[in-house]
Amino acid sequence: MNLITATGFGVRRSEETVAAWRSLMPADSVVVACDGDEVVGTALFLDLQLTVPGGAVLPMAGVSLVAVAPTHRRRGALSGMFSELHRRMAAYPIAGLEASEAEIYGRFGYGPATVWERLEVHRRGARFHPDVPDPGGVRVVRPAEHRAQLEDIDERWRRQTPGGLRTPARLWDEILADREESREGGTPYYCLLHPDGFAFYRLYGSDEKNKAEVTKLAAATAEAEIALWRVLVGLDLKEIVGIHTHPGHVLRYLLTDPRLVRTTSVEDGLWLRMLDIPAVLQARTYSADLDVVLEISDDFLGRGGRFALQVRDGHAQCAPTTADADVHAEVSVLGSMYLGAHRASSFASAQRLRANDSAVVAALDAAFVSDVPAELGYGF
Ligand SMILES: CC(C)(COP(=O)(O)OP(=O)(O)OC[C@H]1O[C@@H](n2cnc3c(N)ncnc32)[C@H](O)[C@@H]1OP(=O)(O)O)[C@@H](O)C(=O)NCCC(=O)NCCS
Structure with a gap:
């Protein structure tokens, strides 16, 4: 595994460093891709604690050391490993990672959430x-x-x-x-x-x-x-x-x-992927009242759907609903908006967030803004 990651990133870590990071890995948090007996890909997650606006702390699966051997790229190894890795994240409402290249992770529902x-x-x-x-x-x-x-x-x-x-x-x-x-x-x-x-x-x-x-x-x-x-x-x-x-x-x-x-x-910096959308949206505080029905698509994990989000005095209630949707977006867009570093209106301008009414977009901007700027705590 060390060989695959060293080949992928061009760095070797000391045994002590590897042991320190290993202490943050829950049981069953490593997935490998094999060609016969040979390991040709790795991906794992760490047990991290993420602060969200308002100061609540969420358990976050911190995806790391994702690499596929140069001899086996673009044959679906990453996709296979990610399906299995995310199946193992049942205890986590949210996952995060840092991306070596910005093209890779949007397809898996991750959106850039800090700058x-x-x-x-x-x-x-x-x-x-x-x-x-x-x-x-x-x-x-x-x-x-x-x-x-x-x-x-x-x-x-x-x-x-x-x-x-x-x-x-x-x-x-x-x-x-x-x-x-x-x-x-x-x-x-x-x-x-x-x-x-x-x-x-x-x-x-x-x-x-x-x-x-x-x-x-x-x-x-x-x-x-x-x-x-x-x-x-x-x-x-x-x-x-x-x-x-x-x-x-x-x-x-x-x-x-x-x-x-x-x-x-x-x-x-940090990319976020919501795994339990209502729990994650309820965890943070908000800067303005809000009443909106979100229709969130999630092709990779199928955890999307239609959710009523109501904010009063900074605190949110969020639950599945059958009411008509006011806003349509991919789950990666919600990840990008979550810490307040990217605005709903920026995604609306790009037509990646669609609302029937521009007042809804303005209300999302006002509610999701964070008075403390988001920043990745440390690299993982
Ligand atoms: C990034 C990496 C893990 C991708 O692994 P892979 O097994 O080749 O990926 P897959 O074959 O499963 O690709 C899945 C999809 O992502 C796309 N994709 C994968 N890597 C991509 C990249 N670097 N840029 C753009 N698209 C990429 C594939 O084209 C494929 O798209 P499709 O489903 O539309 O066909 C591999 O290239 C690698 O090890 N790179 C060096 C180390 C690295 O950057 N790791 C990431 C650390 S954050």
Whole structure:
């Protein structure tokens, strides 16, 4: 199996790393495709905990290590493995994954549900706006010596962030081990710690392209976020500080010259696939009242149908109905809308969400928007 995944992704993980991830795999969560005695494909899922808007946490089957041998591609191995893998997800209302290529997973009902924007701050000449406070309180620390505090901040951050994931102790072991193979040519981690936030970063490059890349920033308060950015933007000798984050990040609003913050790429992050549509729609809170009948198609698993969704004071009731539908869409569209990162009106413009009345689309936009931007907790 390690050989198939190494061939698929071009990386080999250490035994310790494999063991840490294996500790998140429920029994029977691995499926392989075989040609005779030979394993030619793999797919598995991890037992993850996903935060949804409003702070509820759903058990999520986190699909990972999907690979088919280059000798056996485009013969249905992935489709066969996915049918079996999803049959084994009976305990999960929702599944998620990260996609190596965006063409692959829509057919299985997955939709992109968070957006990864990479920002670069060209920090020479960058100044903070005079109205922005300077809260201080940040220390440079050795992360292993502050593990309990880091875990506590991460827990607070993920509980309030749609798309956040619980980081189990075995994964903290891995983060703190800081293995050479995960550094991608960068230095070991540096760690900045504030009572309500932390940032890990690595340094890259030669004299002419000196770069600090933030690999994780978790801030449980707005003050902690500002305090950490004050230090990161102040990293003398570095030309650029980079981070992958959600759209609309505060960084541009902190500086007198927002042009010094450039977007270098925009990609999808977490993809979501609803397995129990009413349970998932009832789990999150909403920003406006709503009365709508959704007709959801699901060719892959047949879990779609017609559902009445009613929201009052932020909370939803959702149940199958025989009433006429107001809205028609594929289950992947609902996955994309779920954390608020993509709007119903965007899909309506593309004719991928069809409503009899444009007021229904506006009502969906108003209800599904999330005041906390969605962000993938960590890669899996
Ligand atoms: C992606 C991968 C797993 C697909 O496996 P596969 O066995 O070739 O896929 P299947 O033959 O079951 O294809 C199922 C359908 O998806 C389509 N498909 C599969 N991979 C695709 C891709 N990369 N781009 C576009 N379409 C793709 C097939 O054309 C097929 O469509 P059809 O049902 O309309 O005929 C395989 O190419 C692979 O291992 N790639 C390298 C590793 C990787 O990227 N893994 C995914 C990690 S997220």
